[in-house]
Amino acid sequence: MCKCMNDYIEHPLIKKNTVEKRLYQLNLAGEALKKPSLVVLPTGLGKTIVALMVMVARLEKYGGRILLLSPTKPLVEQHSLFLRNVLEIEESSILTFTGSLSPAKRAELWNQGQIIISTPQVIENDLIARRIDLGDVSHITFDEAHRAVGNYAYSFISEKYFQSCENPHILAITASPGSSSEKVNQVCESLRIESVIVKTEQDSDVVPYIHKKDIEWVHVNLPDELKKIKELLERIMDDRFKKLAEAGYPVSNPRKTSKTEILGMQKRLQSQLRGYPDPQVYTGLSLIAEIMKVNHAIEVAETQGIESLTRYIQRLENEAGSKGGSKASRRLGEDLYMRQVVHRLKGLDLEHPKLNYVKNIVQDQLQKNPESRVIVFTNYRDTADMVTCMLSEVEGISPVRFVGQSSKYKDKGLTQKQQVEIIEKFKSGDFNVLVATSVAEEGLDIPATDLVLFYEPVPSEIRSIQRKGRTGRKHRGRVVVLVTRGTRDEAYYWSSVNKEKKMQSNMKHLTGLMNGNTQQSAVETNPSLSAYDNGNNNNKTIESNTADKTGQCNLCEFDKECDQIRVIADQREGRSTVLRSLDRLNTALEIKTLEVGDYLVSDRCAIERKDATDFVSSLIDRTLFEQISNLARVYSRPVLIIEGEGLFTSHKINPNAIHGTIASISMDFGVSVFYTRDPEDSASLIHLLAKREQTDMKRDVNMHGKKSSRSLSQQQEYIISAIPDIGPKAARNLLLHFTTVENVIQASKEELMKVQLIGPKTAQRIREILESDYKA
Template sequence: MSKNEDILVELLDQTLKLRFVPHKFQLSLAKNSCLGENNIITVRTGSGKTLIAALIARYWYEKYAKQDKLADFKVAFIVPTRNLVSQQIKVFEKAFASNELLEISENYNPQKIFCSFWLRKIIFLTPQKLFNTLNQTNLTLDSFTIIFFDECHHTNDKHPYNEIMKIYYSTVFHKTVKPLIVGLTASLGAGKGSPYDHLINMCANLDCKTVSNIIDHDDQVDLDTNIPSPLTDTIHFIDLNTEINSIKFNIQFICSQLGLKVKSKQLPKLGHSEFEQFIFDTNKVAAIEMNRDLLTVVEYLNELNLFYQRCEDFPLEYCIEKLKKFVKDSVVEEPTTIKSFCMSKINDFLIELEKKSNFINPKLSCLIKMILKYNKENSRGLVLVRTRHHTKALCEYLNKVNDLKENGISCGFLIGLGCVDGISMNENQQRESIENFKNGKFKVLVATDIAQEGLDVPTCNYVIRYEFVSNEIGTVQSRGRARAKHGQCILITTRGSLNEKRENENCIKEEMMEQALKIFNAIEKNQFLNEFNFKQAKLLSMIRSLSNNYNQIEKILMDSSRVDVHCRDCSQFLFNGSNLRYREPSYFSICKLFKDNMINVDISKQKFFCSVKSCGKELGRLVQIRNSSPLYMIDIKGITFKFPGNKMVPYSKWSGISSQISIQEFK
C-alpha cells in the first residue's frame, strides 16, 4: 500500500468522528494537506471547501492527540469578510465540539485576541485582526499548527492576506517548526499577464508547492453526481424602449438650452465620462473666474446628467424623487435670472415626467419577469448590483410591485458596514437581513458585491446580476451563490454595453485559468519547482529589502524630548514631547507646568482649553481613572508638533506622530 493510500484509509477512519460523511473527491483534495505539504485547494463553488478544511483540521487534531501534543495544536481560519466568520464556524461544528472553536468578533482588540488565543483550539477571524495581533503582541506565526486562507485568491499585492504571508516569510519561513498553509478558493484568477504565471505567483505568495484540484475521473464523477451541477451563465440583453429614449432626448434638449445660456460650445454626450470631465473642468474655470451664473448652470447640468444615467437602471419614481430633492435643496430666497431659468426648466421636466404614471422600464420589468419565472416553493433569489443606491432603490421598488406581492415575494437588501451617502447598515442589520433571507421572510435579497463571495444559502436557486460585472473571479463567485439544484445565473444588461464586453472578457479569462491549471497538472514536477523557486527567491529578496528599510525606520525613531507640543491655533508652547504618555487608546500629557499654567479647565464640560486669552482653543478632555487624579487627554487636532529646526507639523491622527517619535506607555 502506498503512502498516499495509507493517508486516505486513515482519513476515512477519522470520519467516524465527524458529523458528516465526506465525499471521495473531498478526501482526495484533502490528501496533500494531510501529508503535511503546504497546499492550495481549488474546486468549484458549492463543493464544500470548508468541510475539506474541517476534515484536514480534524486529521491533524487526532494526530496530535495520539502523540499527546494536543496542547500545541492551534489553528487559525482566516476569512476575507467578517460575515463569513460565523458562517464558517457553523461548518466546523460538524467536525469539532463548539467549545473548541472561537469566533473573533469586532470587539476584540489585539491584546484580547492574544489572551483568548490560548483558550480554544481553532480561531476564526479576518486577516487584518491577525495581522494587527502579530504586530502588536507577542503572538508569532509558529504558535499555529495550521493556517487556513479562505478565498485565498486574495493573496496578492497589499491585501492583508499577503501581508500575513510577508510576516510568515520574514519570521518563520526558515524555521523547522512552522504552520501548515492551506489555501482554499474556487478560482485563482487569471492575473494580468499569463494565467500560468499568475498561478505560480499565487503558489509562491502562499509558499504552496502543490495545487489540489480534481484530476481523477472518478473524483469528477463523484463531484458531478453529489454536488448540484454547475450552471452556464446566460446574458439577458435589454433593448431600451422608445419611452426611455424620449426621456433621454428631453434631458439632452434641456441641457443644450442651459448650455446656450452661458454661451458654451457644443456639450459633450451625456452619460459619458467626457461629460463628467466637462463638468469638472467648467466648474473649476467658473470658480476661478467667480462666475456665479456658470457655476449655477454647471450644477444643474451635473444633476441632469445623473438623471440621464439613473433612468436606465432605476425605477422612474426614484429618479424623480432624487431630482425633486435636488430642487428642494437648491431653493433660495432671491434667485438670479439664470437660477430661475434652470429651475423653471427642471420643474417643467418634472411635470412632464409626472404624466408618465404607467411608464415601464424595460430593464426592471425584465428583472421582475425573471424573479417570477424562477420563483418556486421555498426558493431564494439573489440580485447583485453595483452600488448601495441600487440596493435600496430596487428593494423598495420590488416590494411595491403587485405581481411580486401576490406571489408572496418580499425583498430585503444587504450592503457593507458604515454609512455612505446616508445609506447605512450596522452589523445587527446585516445579520438580520441574511437571517431573514435564509428563513424565507425575504425570498429575494438585493446586495452589493459583499454577497458575491461566500454567502451560503443552500436554497438559493437563482442569481441575477443587474448591470453588475466585476472581474473573472467575481463571475465565478457569483455563479456559486446559486446553490440549489438546477440553479440559474443571469446577467441583465443593455445590448452593446460595456458590461457585456467585460462579461465576455471574463469568460475568456476563466477559460484561460482552467487552461493554466491543466498545464500545472501536466507539467513535470521538477520544471514547476524550478519556476516556483525562482519566484519565491525573488519574493524573499524583496521582503528582505523591505524589512531592512523597516529596521532603519525603527532605528531613526526620534527621542520624544526633541519635539515640543504647541497650540495649533495660537502656536503657544504647551509642553515638551517627553511628557506625552500613551494609554490605549488615547494620548495624555503628564506635564505639571502644562496642567497648572497652560490651560483653562471647564469642570462642568470636563474639557480644557488653551490659556491664551485671545485663543481658547479646545485641547482635550479630562478622563477619570479609578482612584487617581484626572488625566489630561490630548486632542491631536488641537495641537501641533515642533520638530528640531523649528519645523511645525500638525497631525490629524496619532499614528502619524507615533511613527516619528517614541512615546512611553502609562504604567
C-alpha cells in the first residue's frame, strides 16, 4: 500500500504537518468549490478533510464566517477539537454552539466567531428568533447530509441561507445517502444542491487508502422452545387479524403482513376519525394496537432471546396493570395464549444461541489479539444488557453497555457526559468491548475497531454501512452478522443486501451520467486550490435539477403590512416546526418565556397550541384545565389550537370524555377552539389571528399574565397525585385520612389499604416508589 505519509497539505490557514495530502480529497474539494455540492465518500476516507479544504478556500477568498453543522453535540465537539488542532486561526475565533450555551450568549458571540461549529437545531432557533443573520456567512458545511429530509433543521437553514446571502456556498457530506434516487433528490432539493460528487472504494485513487473488511454471515438455528413460544404468539396474531376482518378490515395474508403495512392501515383508520367517529374504527385501531405489540414480541423471540422477551412481556404487564394503560395491553394480559407464553418463559432455562456465538466470537478475537477493540451492535437495550452481563463473566473481556439518553420503565439511559466518558475508557483500553445500540452508529468519536459484530441484521442500508464503517479504518477489519434461520433476520439480511446493492447501483448511475465528458482537473480550474497542490481530477459529477436559489415568491411579499405582524412565542415551542412556518410568513417573532399561553398575538389574545397527543396527555395528567383556566383568566380572547390526528386514538380514552372536555373549554371557560391539520396549518392560523388583531383591530402585542398560585391544599393534592396510579380523588382521600403529606409518605402498606380507592397493588406501588433507592 503506497502512501506519501510525509506529504502534507500546505495552506496559510492550515498548520504545517497536520493534514496528510491525498489527491482524491484535493479533487473532491476542487469540484465542491465550483457550486453547492453533495460529496459521497465512504466512511473513514476523510470527508472532514474535504470540508476543511473547502472552508479555508472560501474563507481566504471571501472572508466572512464559516459554519459547520453536525447532528449531535458530541460530534460538534469532535469537529471543534479537530479544527482547533489544524487551523492557523486564533482559537478564540473557533466557537462551539450547542443548546448548553444560552441564546443571549450565542447572540453575543456570533459576531466574534470566524469558524462556528454547531448543532442545526441551535442555528434554526437563533435564525427564527432573529438573533443571528447568515448574510456574511461565506460557506456552510452540512455533516451527515442524509438527514436533510422532511422537517429536519438542515432544510430550513439552507433556505434562509440562500435567501439572505449574496454569495452563498454549501458542501453536504455523507457516506450513505440512501438506496433510493428519491431520497438523494430530496436531500439535494432541501439543501439547494447543484452537483453530486461520488467516490467509491473501487476508484483507483482511493484504493491505496482502503483497508479490507472481512464480512461473515453466521447462521444459527432457533431452539424448539422458542419456536413453541413463537407459535403461541402467532395464534394471538391470527385471532386478532380474524377479529379485524370481522370488524370490516380484512388482510389478505396476515402471516406475511409487514410492520409497514400494519402502520399504513393504522394511519388510514385514524384519518377516518376526522369525520364521524365510527365505533368500528375504534375497534379496528385497538386491534391493530394489539397486533403491533404481538408482532414486536414475535420479533424479539425470533431475533433476541428469552431474557429480552421476558422483559418486554413484563413491560406489557406493567402497562396493563396501570390505570393509564391501554385496553390493548389489558386484553393481551388476559389472553389465554399470552398467559401460556408467560408460564413457559418462567420455566425456561435456556437462551438464544446467538448469545453463545457472541461469547465465542469475541473471546476468540481477544485471545488472538488482546489489544483488539470490539463493538457488538444490537437493536434493543434489553439485549445490550444481556450481552454485557454475559460477556462480563468471561475472563479477558471487559464489556460496557452503550445506549442513548432516553429512559423508560426499569431502563435508565446514559447522559452525553456518561457517553463521552465510556468512549474515552474504550479508547484507553479500560473497556475492550462496546455493547451498543444505534447510538454508536453515527455522531460519536468512536475509535476504529478490529471487530464489529451485528447481533442481528438491520434492514436500513444507511445503518448497515455506518455500523460496518466502525472497522477497517486504520487496518484490516472484520464484520460478523448473526442471522437466525427461518425468521425475519433473514428478511432483514436480504433487505440490507439489496438496498446496499441498489445504492451502489444508483451511485454508478449518477457517475455514469457524466461518462464521456472531458473535464479539467478541479485543481487546475479552481484557483482557490492552488495553495494545496495540482493533480488530475478523477471524480464523477452530475448536475441536479433544483429550484433557483431565490425560491418562489411568498404571498407576504405582496402584502405591505406583513412586516408589521408580530408574534411572541414561548421558547418551548422551538421543538415544533410552527416557528419555522411563521418565519416563512415573514412574521416578526420574539422568543420569550411565557407563563401563560404559547403564542401572544395581541394584548388580549393568547393562544395555547397542543397537538392531539399532547392534548389527551395533559387531560390525563390533569394539567389541561389549569392551563386553560390561566389562559381565560388573563386574556379576554383566549384561543386553543388542537393540531393533527390522534385525538381519539392516542390513549384510547372514551370519545365522550374528549367531547365533554372540549365542550367545557368552550362553554365554561369561553375559549375559542380551532382544529388544524399540521404545524404549517397552525402557523397560518396564528398569523391570520395576529394580522386581524394588529392590523384590523389596531391592538398592540404586550406580554403579561402569570399563572395563578395554587392554594396550600391544592399543592398538597398535587404532590400526592404525582404518584403513579393516584388520581385526584384518591389523593384527597389519602390526605383526608392521614391529614398531612408526611403521614401519607410514612404510612405502611396495610395502613394505606384502609383508605378508599387504595387497593393492594396501588399500596404496594406507593411503598415501592417511596422506599426504592434513587439511581441517577
